[in-house]
Amino acid sequence: MSESKNRTDQSRRAFLATAAVAASVAVVGLRPRTASAAGENLPHLSESDPLAKSLGYVMNASKVDRKKFPTYKPGDRCSTCRFFLGTPDQKSGYAGCQIYAGYSVDANGWCASFNARS
Numbered sequence: 001m002s003e004s005k006n007r008t009d010q011s012r013r014a015f016l017a018t019a020a021v022a023a024s025v026a027v028v029g030l031r032p033r034t035a036s037a038a039g040e041n042l043p044h045l046s047e048s049d050p051l052a053k054s055l056g057y058v059m060n061a062s063k064v065d066r067k068k069f070p071t072y073k074p075g076d077r078c079s080t081c082r083f084f085l086g087t088p089d090q091k092s093g094y095a096g097c098q099i100y101a102g103y104s105v106d107a108n109g110w111c112a113s114f115n116a117r118s
């Protein structure tokens with residue numbers, strides 16, 4: 001085999017190896033992230049957190065003090081709030097909230113900052 005043919009074969013192999021790696025990276029990069037909600041791994045917001053307490057945050061919307069927070073309407077919950085970073089159809093679990101940076105809130109929770117998704 002000639003020296004020139006060896007170099008050509010090595011270049012072709014190097015090109016194919018680079019193309020294969022690039023294709024793999026592209027496939028991994030495009031993988032859908034449907035299985036995870038944004039901020040789901042953040043610490044859970046406590047009802048006793050000072051800001052949460054002042055806004056009446058509860059992990060279960062059925063526990064809202066309706067006398068103190070008359071704006072609450074049955075059916076309102078974090079997963080239907082525009083500040084919730086999870087998916088709108090999320091029935092349970094935790095996701096981030098734009099109001100409580102650094103924490104995740106319960107999809108079934110509620111607070112006085114509730115603002116329905118449009």
Ligand code: SF4
Nearest residue numbers: 078081084097111114
């Ligand atoms: S702002 Fe919305 S998502 Fe965040 S805790 Fe209050 S009701 Fe839930």
